[in-house]
Amino acid sequence: MLDLKQQYQELKPEIELRIRAVLESGQFILGPNVMAFEQEVADYLGVDQVVSCASGTDALHLALKVAGIGPGDEVITTAFSFIATAEAIRYVGAIPVFVDIDPHTFNIDPDQIQQAITKKTKAVLPVHLFGQPADMSAIVSICHEEGLELIEDCAQSFGAHVNNRQTGSFGILGCFSFFPSKNLGCYGDGGMVSTASGELAKRLRMLRNHGCNKLYHHELIGLNSRLDEIQAVVLRTKLKQVDAYNKDRRRVAKTYNRLLSGVKLTTPYEDNRGYHVYHQYTILTPERDKVMNHLKDAGIASAIYYPVSLHKQNAFKGACKALTLSRTEQVVQQCLSLPMYPELKDEVIEEIVAVIKDALAN
Numbered sequence: 001m002l003d004l005k006q007q008y009q010e011l012k013p014e015i016e017l018r019i020r021a022v023l024e025s026g027q028f029i030l031g032p033n034v035m036a037f038e039q040e041v042a043d044y045l046g047v048d049q050v051v052s053c054a055s056g057t058d059a060l061h062l063a064l065k066v067a068g069i070g071p072g073d074e075v076i077t078t079a080f081s082f083i084a085t086a087e088a089i090r091y092v093g094a095i096p097v098f099v100d101i102d103p104h105t106f107n108i109d110p111d112q113i114q115q116a117i118t119k120k121t122k123a124v125l126p127v128h129l130f131g132q133p134a135d136m137s138a139i140v141s142i143c144h145e146e147g148l149e150l151i152e153d154c155a156q157s158f159g160a161h162v163n164n165r166q167t168g169s170f171g172i173l174g175c176f177s178f179f180p181s182k183n184l185g186c187y188g189d190g191g192m193v194s195t196a197s198g199e200l201a202k203r204l205r206m207l208r209n210h211g212c213n214k215l216y217h218h219e220l221i222g223l224n225s226r227l228d229e230i231q232a233v234v235l236r237t238k239l240k241q242v243d244a245y246n247k248d249r250r251r252v253a254k255t256y257n258r259l260l261s262g263v264k265l266t267t268p269y270e271d272n273r274g275y276h277v278y279h280q281y282t283i284l285t286p287e288r289d290k291v292m293n294h295l296k297d298a299g300i301a302s303a304i305y306y307p308v309s310l311h312k313q314n315a316f317k318g319a320c321k322a323l324t325l326s327r328t329e330q331v332v333q334q335c336l337s338l339p340m341y342p343e344l345k346d347e348v349i350e351e352i353v354a355v356i357k358d359a360l361a362n
């Protein structure tokens with residue numbers, strides 16, 4: 001699905017130099033590189049504050065905690081996402097309320113959000129799935145009118161924007177993951193929360209570090225969830241390239257679109273109100289098994305993101321609410337993600353498309 005080795009070869013001299021400097025420094029947790037990275041990424045996103053942490057899952061957990069979401073509260077979200085989105089809602093004891101998606105963008109449908117609001121609703125948690133920004137103007141206005149907190153899951157959308165505003169800057173809190181396969185990825189686990197609020201940032205800084213303000217003085221029950229210096233230097237190096245990487249992802253998507261035009265499947269819909277960064281290139285086809293098997297036989301990877309929607313996961317049994325999710329269920333039956341990474345060459349895309357065409361011709 002992706003090849004991280006090519007990118008590493010290009011970055012190797014700088015990354016190895018910087019990692020060696022960290023090793024020589026003897027400072028590994030929450031050091032100067034973590035602080036510098038937080039400032040650099042805040043500048044990049046155009047947000048006041050960034051607080052890094054140990055993973056995207058922790059970012060969601062920390063964000064929901066500082067937003068004051070807790071037992072008895074409902075959080076409206078999408079069932080077409082990675083489990084961490086809704087898992088974090090359960091960590092704080094709240095109930096995920098799953099609503100249907102827009103069948104074109106695969107993102108949460110604002111009209112459905114409106115219908116799911118109850119007296120218990122505290123927050124809306126949209127995911128910018130596969131790198132495409134959700135319908136933020138509609139979601140922001142619903143949250144504003146209904147007095148709901150807006151927390152964004154930006155794990156797949158680093159660098160995506162709408163009207164020059166980056167995803168992660170619309171809500172009170174934006175949650176990012178630096179898992180190696182993400183658009184900005186490190187060489188291990190990592191994550192961060194963005195916010196415009198100095199007060200929330202202060203609490204996030206305490207919570208990620210055992211709730212302490214001053215060493216060994218603990219104000220809150222927190223977590224051990226910190227980014228380390230080695231991941232920070234990797235991220236500082238890659239942050240300089242992330243716009244170029246995203247541009248290359250868009251080039252790959254365009255090439256797929258061109259080569260697949262006229263083929264009996266649905267290529268990804270791009271909402272021209274936003275800048276899609278193609279974390280995944282995901283097609284829809286009723287003949288998914290056939291396409292997958294042909295690709296597999298040709299030695300080409302493909303993957304189903306996601307084969308089971310969240311409202312059907314046993315982990316949420318009796319601990320979630322769901323509206324009718326017919327569009328989610330239809331997309332779950334037909335979605336197939338093709339290889340996607342910035343360095344993917346045109347010749348390889350041509351090969352992949354030839355196999356798909358062959359599969360659908362038989």
Ligand SMILES: *Cc1c(COP(=O)(O)O)cnc(C)c1O
Pocket residue numbers: 055056057058081082084085127153155156176177178179189190191
């Ligand atoms: C990857 C991902 C996460 C979790 O990030 P981790 O860093 O793996 O914990 C959360 N939400 C979505 C949509 C993701 O894709």
